[in-house]
Amino acid sequence: MREPSPRVATDFDAIIIGAGVSGLYQLYRLRELGLATRVFESGSNVGGTWYWNRYPGARFDSESWTYGYSFSQELLDEWDWEEHFAGQPETERYLNYVADKFDLRRDIRFRTTVTAAHYQEDSRSWKIMLDDGTSCTARFLVTAIGVLSASVLPRIPGIESFQGQSCHTHNWPKEPVSFDGKRVAVIGTGATGIQAITEIAKTAGHLTVFQRTAQWSAPLHNARVTPEEMREIRRNYAEIFARCQETLGCFIHTADPRSVFEVTEEEREAFWEQRYGEPGFGIWMGNFRDVLVDREANRLMSDYLARKIRQRVKDPAVAEKLVPRTHGFGTRRVPLESGYFEVYNQPNVKLVDLAETPIERITPAGIRTSDADYEFDMIVYATGFDAITGAFDRIDFRGVGGTSLKDKWADGPVTLLGILVDGFPNFLMVMGPHAGLGNFPRAVEYTSDWVTALIRHARDNGITRVDATPEAAKAWTDHVIETNEGLLFTEVDSWMTGINRNLEGKQVRRVMRYSGGHPAFRQHCEAISAGGYRELSMA
Numbered sequence: 001m002r003e004p005s006p007r008v009a010t011d012f013d014a015i016i017i018g019a020g021v022s023g024l025y026q027l028y029r030l031r032e033l034g035l036a037t038r039v040f041e042s043g044s045n046v047g048g049t050w051y052w053n054r055y056p057g058a059r060f061d062s063e064s065w066t067y068g069y070s071f072s073q074e075l076l077d078e079w080d081w082e083e084h085f086a087g088q089p090e091t092e093r094y095l096n097y098v099a100d101k102f103d104l105r106r107d108i109r110f111r112t113t114v115t116a117a118h119y120q121e122d123s124r125s126w127k128i129m130l131d132d133g134t135s136c137t138a139r140f141l142v143t144a145i146g147v148l149s150a151s152v153l154p155r156i157p158g159i160e161s162f163q164g165q166s167c168h169t170h171n172w173p174k175e176p177v178s179f180d181g182k183r184v185a186v187i188g189t190g191a192t193g194i195q196a197i198t199e200i201a202k203t204a205g206h207l208t209v210f211q212r213t214a215q216w217s218a219p220l221h222n223a224r225v226t227p228e229e230m231r232e233i234r235r236n237y238a239e240i241f242a243r244c245q246e247t248l249g250c251f252i253h254t255a256d257p258r259s260v261f262e263v264t265e266e267e268r269e270a271f272w273e274q275r276y277g278e279p280g281f282g283i284w285m286g287n288f289r290d291v292l293v294d295r296e297a298n299r300l301m302s303d304y305l306a307r308k309i310r311q312r313v314k315d316p317a318v319a320e321k322l323v324p325r326t327h328g329f330g331t332r333r334v335p336l337e338s339g340y341f342e343v344y345n346q347p348n349v350k351l352v353d354l355a356e357t358p359i360e361r362i363t364p365a366g367i368r369t370s371d372a373d374y375e376f377d378m379i380v381y382a383t384g385f386d387a388i389t390g391a392f393d394r395i396d397f398r399g400v401g402g403t404s405l406k407d408k409w410a411d412g413p414v415t416l417l418g419i420l421v422d423g424f425p426n427f428l429m430v431m432g433p434h435a436g437l438g439n440f441p442r443a444v445e446y447t448s449d450w451v452t453a454l455i456r457h458a459r460d461n462g463i464t465r466v467d468a469t470p471e472a473a474k475a476w477t478d479h480v481i482e483t484n485e486g487l488l489f490t491e492v493d494s495w496m497t498g499i500n501r502n503l504e505g506k507q508v509r510r511v512m513r514y515s516g517g518h519p520a521f522r523q524h525c526e527a528i529s530a531g532g533y534r535e536l537s538m539a
Contacts, residue, residue, distance in 0.1 A: 010123070010125045010139050012035075012136065013030075013035035013138065013139055014036075014138055014139040014142075014533060015038050015126065015136070015138040016038070016140070017039075017040055017042070017114050017117075017141075017142070017143050017145050017395070018039070018048060018143070018145045018146060019039050019041035019046045019047070019050015019104075020047060020050070020051070020144060020146055020149075021050075021095070021440060021441050022144035022146070022431055022446055023039050023041070023430075024046060024098060024099060024142035025069060025441075026144055026452070027104055028144055029447045029448055029451075029452040030142075030455065031107070032452075033452065033455065033459065035455070038107075038109060038128065040109050040128070041109065041110050041112065042111070043111070044111055046096060046098075046104070046105070046189060047092045048106065048146055050088055050091040050092045050266075052171065052374070053170040053192070054088055054161070054172040054174065055195070055380075055382075056195075056196055056199035057087075057185075057195035057196050057198055057200075057338075058088035058201055059083075059085055059086060059088060059195065060086060060532050061335075061336045062280075063085065063280055064081040064084055064086040065233045066240060066442070067086070067091075067137070067439065067440070068441065069229075069445065070441075071299055071446060072101075074467060076234065077096065077234065078101075079094060080227075081225050081230065082224065082225060083222055084222055084225055085220055085222045085279070085280070097392050101220065110403065112131065114129070114130060115130065115395065115407070116128075116395060117141055117396070117397050117398070118396075118398045118402070119399050119400060119425060120137070121400060121401075124425065124464045125137045125138060125426070126138050126141040126427070128422050128484055137353070139426055139464065140426045140428060140429050140466075142430060143392070143427075143429045145392070146391055147388050147431055147437065147440075147500065148384075148385040148387055149170075149391045150385055150387075150391045150393070151170035151385055152349030153383060154359075154381065154502050156361035157361040159362045161362060161364050162320055162362050162363070162365075163365070164362045164377045164378055164379065165177075166378065167380065168381045168382075168383065169380060169381065170385070178203075179200050179203045179205075179207075180376055182204055182206075183204075183208075183366075183376045184207050184208070184376065184377065184378045184380065185207075185209075185210060185366065185374065185378070186200065186207065186208075187379065187380070187381050187383060187384045189202065189209065189211045189212070189213070189214065189215055189382070190213075191335035192384070193209075193382035194215065194217055194340045195337070196380060198337060200344055200380070201346055201349050206348050207343075207347065208349075208352060208374060208376070209350070209351050210367070211351060211352065212354045213324070213326060214321065214323060214324040214325070215332065215334075215335055216302065216305055216327075216330070216332070216334060217334065217336060218341060219276065219277075219336065219338070220279065220280070222338060240252065240338045241442075242297075244439060245518070247285070247518070248438070248517030249285055249438030249518065250436075250439035250442035250521070251280070251281050251285050252280075253284075253286035253440045255285065256271070256284060256287060256288050256289060257289055259289060259295035259297070260286060260290055260296075260299070260301070268300070272304050281336070283334070284334040287330070292328070292331070292489065293487060293488060294408040295328075295488070298329060298488055299328065299329070301328075301329045302329040305329055306323045309341055310323070311345050312341040313342075315344070315345075317343050318351055319344075321351055321353045322344065327494075330488075330489070331488045331489040331491070331492040331494075332489065334496070341488055345454065352374075354369070357369040357372070358370055378508040387512070388413075388432075389409060390432050392405060392406070393406045397424070399425070399427065400424070400425065403423055405421065405424065408421070408423070411431075413432075413477070414473050415434045415473060415476065415477060416432075416472050416473045416476045416535060417435070417450075417528070418431070418432045418433060418436075418519075419432060419435070419447065420468035420536070421473065422467060422470045425465045425537075426466055426467075428451045428455075430448055430451060431443065431447060433513070434476065434512070435447060435513065435514060435521075436513075436514045436516070442518070446525075454466065454533070461538075461539045463539065464539070465539040466536055468535065469536065475535075479516075480514050481511045483514060483516040487515055490511075
């Protein structure tokens, strides 16, 4: 065994930032190693995404029984899912149940925000600064800060002048919010906006939707999980999780091996009707193999969904505004909806197309566009996130020689496996940039297990400094870029390509995720660990 050097005491063996899906599981795993671990969480409870995003209609689009943790048979045996696609309250209850069952809270410090983390070369440790002015040290620093956790308000003048109630969907109040009889505005029609709009329209006195970009959206087809279904799910958990490991996105859905052009028009239409009528992401992840790479195949699929929108929305002029013109189906993450398009048939709902009449400013009474002044009691900002790297940018991470992570990534992230960053020793990311996105907990469990194995290797061999080599980080980043070539989504402005029109410096497309699929991702990870971590510098 290698002798540890230098021998400098730290407050903790490891510090984890974030107590969401990733942080809870990583804490569980590091505890198994017997490591003194502390989690810092800015919220007042566990849950991460499912703690903060309490807006009406919030729910995930993975099947519930594929989304829960798989590591504990007891947990699988005890927990009954209520819906096939659980809403925020159910998911938050689940994560609280996990925290209680495994006594995780005793190692979590809530209402605490990490403001900075600086690597200390002399002690081979990290110094973590907190918002209360205190600090602590740890050998290893693990980020579990989420892909969509840094919320962004639009760059509209006058936001602070509005005299009614307003909030971003990410920072939704814990206390109940009533829309009864109120004039409500929702700005944004992405996945969050679609969910919130559908619910708010049910009770609002009047709802005005301000749409900048129309989205391709398909039915969720959610339903309650019956006791019989839950028993069947429980019997099949091993098969379900094995299936998730086989697919590119860790969902139960996989692409049809046929091309759009290998079937007749009638067969193609029947196949799309089947997918449109099924629950979940089958229409996106289980479509013909060339829909996301061939322009003509994508156009045909987009035309099919455009017809669906026109069938569901009674006013032809409104329907045309809801048909996307700037991107093809599936080139952005596809929102799943439960009656969204029918909302625009309601007399209490109005759609404002910002491509025609852009917002000029927020006023004390409401919103001013280029052609009208609107008065509101409430404004809801469903304007998304500074995705993937945004949460990293909001913490002052500094590596060897005081190098800023934000500066290092100014031209786009450079990582090894989306887990390590060269020049930032003992810094490990769970679901960082260049990781494979998809069914989140499935990817989280694998990545956290890999991180845990690396830390175990370091501990057992007396290693106190673990870093990616620059050559390995560049090679992985180049490979990530290559896996995105030929995919139509790379040509579209979206959070998946690093674009955010509400932020300065986020107007250039970057490769932010690995698109080679999770089976290939795991092969790369396992090759590195099986090869003795030659791509890492260890001391």
